[in-house]
Amino acid sequence: MSFSLDPDVFRADAIAPETLALNADIIAKLDAAPDPWSIELSVVRDRRALGLGPFGPVLRCEHAEMISINGPHGEIPLRIIRPASGPIRGVYFHIHGGGWVLGACDQQDPRLERIANNCGLAVVSVEYRLAPEHPYPQGPDDCEAAALWLVKAAPSLFGTSLLTIGGESAGAHLSVVTLLRLRDKYRLTPFMAANLIAGCFDLALTPSAKAFGLTRLILSTRNIEMFVRHFLVHGGSTSDPDISPLRADLTGLPLALFSVGTRDALLDDSLFMASRWTAAGNTAELAVYPGGCHVFQQFDFPLAEESLQRIDQFLIGTTGCMA
Numbered sequence: 080m081s082f083s084l085d086p087d088v089f090r091a092d093a094i095a096p097e098t099l100a101l102n103a104d105i106i107a108k109l110d111a112a113p114d115p116w117s118i119e120l121s122v123v124r125d126r127r128a129l130g131l132g133p134f135g136p137v138l139r140c141e142h143a144e145m146i147s148i149n150g151p152h153g154e155i156p157l158r159i160i161r162p163a164s165g166p167i168r169g170v171y172f173h174i175h176g177g178g179w180v181l182g183a184c185d186q187q188d189p190r191l192e193r194i195a196n197n198c199g200l201a202v203v204s205v206e207y208r209l210a211p212e213h214p215y216p217q218g219p220d221d222c223e224a225a226a227l228w229l230v231k232a233a234p235s236l237f238g239t240s241l242l243t244i245g246g247e248s249a250g251a252h253l254s255v256v257t258l259l260r261l262r263d264k265y266r267l268t269p270f271m272a273a274n275l276i277a278g279c280f281d282l283a284l285t286p287s288a289k290a291f292g293l294t295r296l297i298l299s300t301r302n303i304e305m306f307v308r309h310f311l312v313h314g315g316s317t318s319d320p321d322i323s324p325l326r327a328d329l330t331g332l333p334l335a336l337f338s339v340g341t342r343d344a345l346l347d348d349s350l351f352m353a354s355r356w357t358a359a360g361n362t363a364e365l366a367v368y369p370g371g372c373h374v375f376q377q378f379d380f381p382l383a384e385e386s387l388q389r390i391d392q393f394l395i396g397t398t399g400c401m402a
Contacts, residue, residue, distance in 0.1 A: 082353065082365040089341050094370030098382050102296055102342060102372055109133060109295035116305055120211075124181055132181075133297055134377040140188040150224040152217050156206035157225060158184040160195045161237075168199035169241035169398040170233050172226060172270070174257070176248030176374060178279075178306030179210045179218055187247075190376065193387065198394040201237045203229060207253070211309040215322065218310075222257045223264075230261075230269045241398055244270040244333075247374045248298075248345070249306070251278025255324040255352075258332055272397035273335040274390055277374050280325040280348040282307045283317035291344035298344045298373035325352055329359035336364045336393045338386055340371015364393065 087093055115123050123132075130136035144159040161167065171194055175182045184204040191202045207221035226244070234240050246254045254273055261267040279288075284303060291300045311322070320327035325348065335356055339349035349365065356363040366389050368375070368382050376383045376390075 082357075082363060084350075084365065084367065088367045088369050090369070094341075095382065097380055098370040098375075101375075101378060101380055102370065105133065105372060106294065106296055109297075116301075120180065124183075127177075127181060127186065128183065134374075137186050138189050139185055140192045143185070143188060148225065148228045151220050152208060152213065155221050155225055156184065158202075158204040158206065160188065160191050160202040160204075162195045162199050162201065163192075164196075165199055167201045167237050167239055169201075169239050169243060170229065170237050171195075171198070171200040171202045171274075171394065172229055172242060172244045173202055173204040174207070174222055174244075174246035174250035174253045175204060176246060176250040176277075177209070178302065179215075179249045179253075179310040180306055181209070182249075187377070190387070194391070194394060197391045198398065200243065200394065200398065201239075211312045214312045215310050215315045219253060219256050219260070219321070222253045223260045226257050226261060226270075227265070227267075230267065240269075242270045243272045243274065243394060243397060245274030245276070247276035247278075247376070249279060251275040252280060252324065254278075255280065255327075255332075256321060259320070259324060259327050259329075262331055268331055268333070270333050272333050272394065274338075274394060275335055275349070275352075276338045276376060276390075277340070277343050277345050278337075278348055278352065279303065279306075279345050280352045281317070281323045282311070283323060285325075285345070285347035285351060287347035288344050296342060296344075296372045300344060303344060325355060329355055329361065332356065332359070332361045334362045334364075334397060336366065336390065338366045338368070338376070338390065340368045340373070340375050340382075342370050343373045343375075345373065 184206040205225040337349040337353040353365040
């Protein structure tokens, strides 16, 4: 295996005071907020777009470009953020999170702009269709189509064929699904590295997801169950590897970095997937952060910076090796 897991990261006394304080603040704010499942999804989406969701203000990159490509279900918008200076060393294909139900390609610009500038990567973020209006398989179909487009377009559009992929939460899930679809349907393995943050890889729910309970620390057991219900509203088995990639044949996949916090309901998803990734003969790095909540990288505090630096190093090292 390419990683070793230090049991001390799971100890309560390993959690830094500022992490404990942030978690308590998140829980208090979400406990005081309406139950998101008691109001219209359109309202929840609008609130997030306005920066009124759990991750706070949405800052948008002024020089981001929007284009559209054709897909199996209609047009697919893509958001492109290029490095502010210097050459483009490669491309980062990003798939946003939000439980296949929420989120948008323009709601994590600061982190994507950081990747563009720190790593010299042009970032392409896909605006895939959201459930329940567009349930499985439409979102994965959009990601597949956008990835295939990028494989062909990257050399002319960005001057490079060096491709990486990644996302957070549902975006990490869709990243793996995309890798598997390209391998199985087209015999393509164009992505050289995968940056997978707090992915949901088993939609039947891993033990940590089932046991997390109702604590409103970004993601709860009920949230996961509701997201899955909306995603699969028109059917689909959670034992299908196209839906739960933890159950897939994982051979022939790229180097991957799995990042997750110990206070994430999806902790086991990353632990299990990193192990299965290496058991399939691939190389995996596993970064586990004491007390980190679900996608804690969205918040401005020391643990997030530690993880973001690790991600920068991973992507820089990968593209450096490919160059």
